Amino acid sequence: MTTVVVGASSGLGRALAEELARASHELLLVASDPRDLSAIAADLGLRHAAKVHTLALDLAATADPGARVLAALAELPAPSALLLPVGQSRVDDDGSLGAAATGQLLAINLHAPITIVQALLPALLEARGVVVGFGSVAAVRGRSRNMVYAAAKRGLQGFFESLRHRHSGQGLRVQFHRLGFLRSNLTHGMRLPLPAAEPAQVASQVVANLEKASFDRHAPRWWALVAFIIAHLPWFVFRRMDA
Amino acid sequence: MSRKRGFALAETQLASFDRSTTARCHVQRPDRYRLLEALPADARRITRGGGVSFVGASFAHDSVVQEMGAFDRLLEFDPEQGRLTVEAGARIGDVTRFALSRGWMLPVVPGHPRASIGGCIAADVHGKNPARDGTFRQHVEGIELFDAQAGWVQLGPNQDADHFAACFAGFGIPGLMVRARLRLVPAAQAYSLRSIAVANLVEAAEVLRSHANAPLLYGWHDGRAGRFGRGAIRFGLEAKDGTTGKHRTYPDLPETIAPWPITAWNRIGIAAMNRWVRHRQFVAGQVPTAAALFPLNEARRYFAGFGKHGMNEAQWLLPHASYAEFVAALEAEVRRLRPRISLIASKLFEGKPTGFSFDGSGIALAIQMPQPRQREQAAFIESLTELAIIHGGRPNLIKDSSLQAATLPRCFADFDNARNALRRFDPAHVQESAMTRRLGL
Numbered sequence: 222m223t224t225v226v227v228g229a230s231s232g233l234g235r236a237l238a239e240e241l242a243r244a245s246h247e248l249l250l251v252a253s254d255p256r257d258l259s260a261i262a263a264d265l266g267l268r269h270a271a272k273v274h275t276l277a278l279d280l281a282a283t284a285d286p287g288a289r290v291l292a293a294l295a296e297l298p299a300p301s302a303l304l305l306p307v308g309q310s311r312v313d314d315d316g317s318l319g320a321a322a323t324g325q326l327l328a329i330n331l332h333a334p335i336t337i338v339q340a341l342l343p344a345l346l347e348a349r350g351v352v353v354g355f356g357s358v359a360a361v362r363g364r365s366r367n368m369v370y371a372a373a374k375r376g377l378q379g380f381f382e383s384l385r386h387r388h389s390g391q392g393l394r395v396q397f398h399r400l401g402f403l404r405s406n407l408t409h410g411m412r413l414p415l416p417a418a419e420p421a422q423v424a425s426q427v428v429a430n431l432e433k434a435s436f437d438r439h440a441p442r443w444w445a446l447v448a449f450i451i452a453h454l455p456w457f458v459f460r461r462m463d464a
Numbered sequence: 465m466s467r468k469r470g471f472a473l474a475e476t477q478l479a480s481f482d483r484s485t486t487a488r489c490h491v492q493r494p495d496r497y498r499l500l501e502a503l504p505a506d507a508r509r510i511t512r513g514g515g516v517s518f519v520g521a522s523f524a525h526d527s528v529v530q531e532m533g534a535f536d537r538l539l540e541f542d543p544e545q546g547r548l549t550v551e552a553g554a555r556i557g558d559v560t561r562f563a564l565s566r567g568w569m570l571p572v573v574p575g576h577p578r579a580s581i582g583g584c585i586a587a588d589v590h591g592k593n594p595a596r597d598g599t600f601r602q603h604v605e606g607i608e609l610f611d612a613q614a615g616w617v618q619l620g621p622n623q624d625a626d627h628f629a630a631c632f633a634g635f636g637i638p639g640l641m642v643r644a645r646l647r648l649v650p651a652a653q654a655y656s657l658r659s660i661a662v663a664n665l666v667e668a669a670e671v672l673r674s675h676a677n678a679p680l681l682y683g684w685h686d687g688r689a690g691r692f693g694r695g696a697i698r699f700g701l702e703a704k705d706g707t708t709g710k711h712r713t714y715p716d717l718p719e720t721i722a723p724w725p726i727t728a729w730n731r732i733g734i735a736a737m738n739r740w741v742r743h744r745q746f747v748a749g750q751v752p753t754a755a756a757l758f759p760l761n762e763a764r765r766y767f768a769g770f771g772k773h774g775m776n777e778a779q780w781l782l783p784h785a786s787y788a789e790f791v792a793a794l795e796a797e798v799r800r801l802r803p804r805i806s807l808i809a810s811k812l813f814e815g816k817p818t819g820f821s822f823d824g825s826g827i828a829l830a831i832q833m834p835q836p837r838q839r840e841q842a843a844f845i846e847s848l849t850e851l852a853i854i855h856g857g858r859p860n861l862i863k864d865s866s867l868q869a870a871t872l873p874r875c876f877a878d879f880d881n882a883r884n885a886l887r888r889f890d891p892a893h894v895q896e897s898a899m900t901r902r903l904g905l
Contacts, residue, residue, distance in 0.1 A: 231495040231534070256497040260551065264537035268562065409493050410474030 223297045225249045227337055228307030230257035232405030236424035237304055242271035244428055251276045280333035281325040287340025301350040302431060303341050305334045310370040310407055323369050330373035335380055349392035351431055354381045356399040361448045385435050397437040401444035471502040478523040483774025484865035485520035485898050495534035505612040510897040511636045513553055513580025515719050518777055519865045520898030521635055527896050532582060546648035552582030552641040557716050564753055569651035571597040575760035577716040582641040587862040588633035588821045593681040595812040599823050601632040608643035612894050630886055633821035635900055638889040655680055655700035655756040659745050665693035665791045669827045672812040675699045680756055684745055686738050687805025692795045696745040703750045711752060714761035721767045728769030729806045729834040776836035776845060779860035780852040781813055783826040790855035803844035807832045819882045822860040869904030
């Protein structure tokens with residue numbers, strides 16, 4: 222069986238690829254730059270003797286990413302797990318983005334994950350497999366930055382909720398991790414008010430949970446409390462919080 | 465923090481391993497190839513690998529620091545020929561463990577397992593017996609480099625050979641090294657370690673010369689007046705059966721070692737430490753190869769003991785002809801100034817000096833001292849530098865923070881040529897570190 226990781230070239234995606242290779246999964250890694258993919262594939266092959274296939278795909282510039290992933294899987298064992306640690310944010314995402322930049326953010330954070338899930342759904346259902354999505358703390362409550370990103374992540378959360386509802390009891394497991402701060406290039410250089418988790422640590426938990434039933438939870442778990450507080454802050458307090 | 469053109473910079477305080485140099489720096493942490501290309505071509509920058517150089521070789525307050533930690537992947541391995549291609553951010557300890565698991569090894573590795581492959585090339589490091597194995601350059605077949613102006617460049621002995629040669633002891637000036645192809649040798653399963661006691665540094669040189677073919681060969685010496693040079697030459701031969709018995713495994717030495725609140729290496733501390741090291745040096749036995757290659761893993765407390773004021777390591781390679789005279793003069797200075805020397809290490813070199821590389825034919829002495837800015841200590845370091853220059857010594861630029869630009873032309877007869885040979889590949893001084901600036905490179 223093949224495990225598909227979309228957004229595998231950096232941060233959590235790369236850590237997941239490493240963890241899955243260590244657990245002897247055969248992998249299809251998807252990312253935009255073939256140079257990154259070939260380096261990761263070579264490394265996982267040498268260190269873990271893993272079978273690693275790659276697909277270079279620019280999610281923002283591909284009309285139907287799902288079809289491309291499906292085509293890449295044609296010659297491989299059937300997929301049993303799909304992980305979507307894919308995401309992109311911008312510092313100028315403050316409500317002033319043009320149509321192209323907005324479309325790009327929506328494509329990477331929302332459209333691509335949805336189309337890939339839908340394309341692989343029949344195979345995953347047949348394999349009684351697992352779909353793993355990743356949300357963001359940014360989606361807990363809309364703020365004056367990361368506006369499109371947060372909206373896309375909230376949309377993705379809604380899609381995974383529907384997916385879980387639709388396939389409840391049908392063998393497909395739908396897991397959604399609402400991520401807190403991660404130590405990655407997305408947060409590099411930011412002054413974060415709370416500690417950032419190591420991608421390797423989160424990846425290890427995600428892989429350990431792959432055989433479990435559907436869920437929607439925060440990762441690390443203590444972020445549930447933070448999200449609860451942010452969600453329930455009175456408006457007059459929340460609007461004064463640092464943008 | 466600023467974010468533009470697809471890369472993020474974090475403002476971070478960085479320090480050299482010897483704690484002599486600190487700077488608040490803008491750090492880029494590229495984790496994809498396109499981010500290596502993202503800096504504007506004229507942006508001043510310097511590459512940072514493991515960040516464990518004794519001196520400030522991987523940062524400067526007004527250079528963007530490109531941290532290569534994410535470029536640590538193994539790319540290609542030929543188990544028949546022993547060729548391994550890796551990304552330049554790969555740690556030498558990790559590469560060694562991988563190679564050993566396949567029956568191969570790099571014969572030249574520095575003491576710190578977290579040094580990166582790129583760093584080993586940039587400093588042209590030496591290993592446990594440079595007289596036998598040369599320096600790192602002897603074991604690299606090719607380099608892929610990103611040049612801010614020229615883009616991606618493939619280098620090798622037969623491909624842009626001058627640029628390839630400039631990368632070794634080039635201290636990052638010839639460009640951002642991204643990949644390297646390494647030439648491995650069949651690995652020893654274990655080493656049988658023995659020690660020979662020596663009464664002084666001249667006797668040490670004789671023992672080093674008589675064991676020049678041992679795979680592991682280095683000396684430890686007391687630096688105190690009255691006991692100056694007393695110590696042991698440690699040599700290791702490949703163990704025939706590979707068994708090592710019970711051997712404590714130490715984790716890799718961390719990149720940064722939290723200093724103790726006080727300097728432990730006062731006269732009493734140094735006396736106690738010397739007694740302990742002397743006891744350890746005379747323990748013979750078979751040691752796993754990885755442990756023998758990275759003895760610094762056992763030295764975490766030693767480095768922490770230098771405290772927040774740090775240390776200085778002056779490492780000089782003295783020609784055989786003037787070595788004995790230098791040692792006599794140095795001993796006289798130790799008696800006169802009574803510096804606190806925590807350790808002296810000796811090694812044999814039989815190579816050919818090139819550019820600013822730490823290589824040549826002679827005996828190298830590494831002299832480590834606590835609190836280098838204290839008046840008495842600084843006076844001794846200055847005196848040591850003068851003595852070494854008078855006796856034709858060649859300094860190790862990657863070790864000694866006390867060296868200044870004015871000193872270098874006196875140490876390297878062809879200083880201008882060597883500097884021009886490096887800056888030829890970076891005439892606009894885009895690649896600069898605190899070290900290259902201090903030394904006027």
